[in-house]
Amino acid sequence: MDLLKKCPNCGKHFSVEKKGKELVSTEHHMEHVDLDLSSRTEGLMHDSSLQHPPPNQLSEEVAVETETFETSYECEHCRYKWTEKSVDVVEGIADSKEFRA
Numbered sequence: 184m185d186l187l188k189k190c191p192n193c194g195k196h197f198s199v200e201k202k203g204k205e206l207v208s209t210e211h212h213m214e215h216v217d218l219d220l221s222s223r224t225e226g227l228m229h230d231s232s233l234q235h236p237p238p239n240q241l242s243e244e245v246a247v248e249t250e251t252f253e254t255s256y257e258c259e260h261c262r263y264k265w266t267e268k269s270v271d272v273v274e275g276i277a278d279s280k281e282f283r284a
């Protein structure tokens with residue numbers, strides 16, 4: 184029973200049963216994340232032997248997975264059935280390149 188849910192048909196609380204959660208779709212895409220290097224490189228800038236990283240290393244590609252779920256509910260009071268969509272976002276599922284200063 185899902186106590187936070189309210190039946191959209193009869194409006195009753197405390198009578199909604201969660202029947203199941205189903206994964207309907209997954210999407211992958213790459214996202215650019217800027218790395219904040221200001222704190223890491225501070226104090227190291229005077230070391231002339233240290234090479235400055237090329238600009239393309241200041242951001243990294245992070246794989247983002249978007250999972251769409253469909254949860255089905257049923258009202259125990261009036262037997263009304265409905266589904267609700269929810270989206271889960273999982274970030275950084277792929278091996279992220281580690282930045283070495």
Ligand SMILES: [Zn+2]
Pocket residue numbers: 190191192193194195258259260261262263
């Ligand atoms: Zn109901």
